Amino acid sequence: MVNKRVPDWLNSSLWSSPGPQPSVQSPSPTPATLNDDDDATNRSTRSATKSSTATVNSVKAGGSASGGEFPVERTGPMPSAPAVIRAENRHVPTRAKAETRDPLSSSSNYHSDEENGSSAGSTTSASAAAAISSAEDISRQAQLCQELSRKIINMGEVRRLASQGIPDGAGIRATVWKLLLGYLPTEKALWPTELAKKRSQYKHFKEELLMNPSEITRKLEKSVILDDEGTVIADKGELPRSEITQGEHPLSLGKNSIWNQFFQDTEIIEQIDRDVKRTHPDLHFFSGDTPFAKSNQDSLRNILIVFAKLNPGIRYVQGMNEILAPLFYVFRNDPNEENAASAEADTFFCFVELLSGFRDHFCQQLDNSVVGIRSTITKLSQFLKEHDEELWRHLEMTTKVNPQFYAFRWITLLLTQEFNFPDSLLIWDTLLSDPEGPLETLLRVCCAMLIIVRRRLLAGDFTSNLKLLQNYPSTNISHLLYVANKLRAKLG
């Protein structure tokens, strides 16, 4: 009876070749050296595995580039290799490859072993499929570029194309995301004025909110006349001011003096600083001592502080940095230099927009409400029950894995910590493309993640299941999104 709940399509032959599967059968072909510059956590071990399969695949697919360049071969949608990563590639070649070269090669061994037994071994068909997939990518990229060139953007079409993953060879992901998040209006003629308006607004926010009273006081005491241009020290987030306008910004409306407020803020800012430093420590874009990484960290910091001050009910919650990072990364790598230079401002507004759909997950007061994180996790659990009752029963009844133990992070971080970075971007293409908003899609993807490893889960106990779900195996993202999309059709 329970078995009847398992949807027939789960066993369909479609699963055998959802896309090119680098049907590697041995548990791990990873050369030990790939791992040596990384923390050898489970997660990094997985990324090392990815990098090795990546290499294998790029050779098989006959991808064009060599050396430090990035092949344009490959399966399914693929994020571009932005200039920045290319630069990193020179420093840490193996790692950079792991991150960027072949984000989709990662269909896991586990995965092929258990769900795709029949696909095992057919490397040639896999590379053939890669070529087809690659052709589809190029075609979709061309279609997207064409849509973006219209005077009035047809959002339905952009959503449809983007939901399959944005092939970012042409560096269009930044523009598409801004459209999907409603930051850019559909009428293209309005873009310049709209962008100018927002960017100036953000500059104003920074001037109002990023002041440091101690610095102001110290400077006033020394009778230093402050420069009001705000550009010189702007990258430190401490804008010089010629006057203190206490009454203007939201947080000075309370009874607190500017100094009390400042001390409260300090705690938050220290927390932000600690987490910004810990954001994608494996990516040179975010981490390290290069001026570039430092300036990117400063941007993340500024955005989070401005957000925290404008939203005193939420302030800063750990994990916001992880949601911010993909947006900033994509916008900062926009090939359009003007856009890249304004990435911080653009990211801020898109972050606000994105978070507006998920804000309640970050709000402790709402944890137990119908809109809070617990309620969302319950939705996921019910969703799983509707689609795969056997799996649901085994997970939650038999092995007693409370979905909170894994789904809390999946959901609050929008899956940014479960996959490697380029894979997360692909998942976000789909999340952001959904006209109903990202939450329903997110739940479908989470549910698909469970279903994809269902055989291992059904064979597992509490410990092995929780470990599996907290260290989700690398997966072919096209396949994952395909399964997730199937779930949409199923419930109707």
Next chain:
Amino acid sequence: MDSSDDDSEEYLFKIVIIGDSAVGKSNLLSRYARDEFNLHSKATIGVEFQTQVVEINGKEVKAQIWDTAGQERFRAVTSAYYRGAFGALLVYDISRRSTFESVTRWLDELHTHCDTTVAKMLIGNKCDLDNIRDVSTEEGAKLAEDEGLFFMETSALDSTNVNKAFEIVIREIYSNVSRKVLNSDSYKAELSINRVSLVKEDGDGSRRSWSSCCSR
């Protein structure tokens, strides 16, 4: 309950690691469980989980160690993680006084969610940072004494005392369990209920009786 049954008994102890954000909880665990340290590890969101098997008096003991998120905001959702814990490591950073001052709040948290027989150890982590020390060893020891906690300064970075700290907690749990309740029939039942209730939402009733059983 006679001791002959114990040979086949499998021990499973749940231990939680708590303390402010960025005091080194995750690195203590990775150092202990995998002998790894990562200077730039990501913030823990929600909870992470490791198991480690140790041998005590010839018996195999499985420690199930839960590493929790430090930020205040997560406390409402972390309560489930405390359920059924037999031991706790309360961690602060010896180079950041505020994290030491939070220890009493974490103790309250622990007392709210767990019974009093939890084996607790106060840990002053990052003792390799002696040059920028903000909390003296004596202060740590004093607080531990006042609150009835074990105390140890550790460094997940250079491994100082990490294994020792976990071992002491695990041994203490083991001796709590053996000394206090091993002879009672009800204990067996309680222990198995506790095992199950590691992930059970409604384990409160059983915990209360377990608690009264131990407080004799």
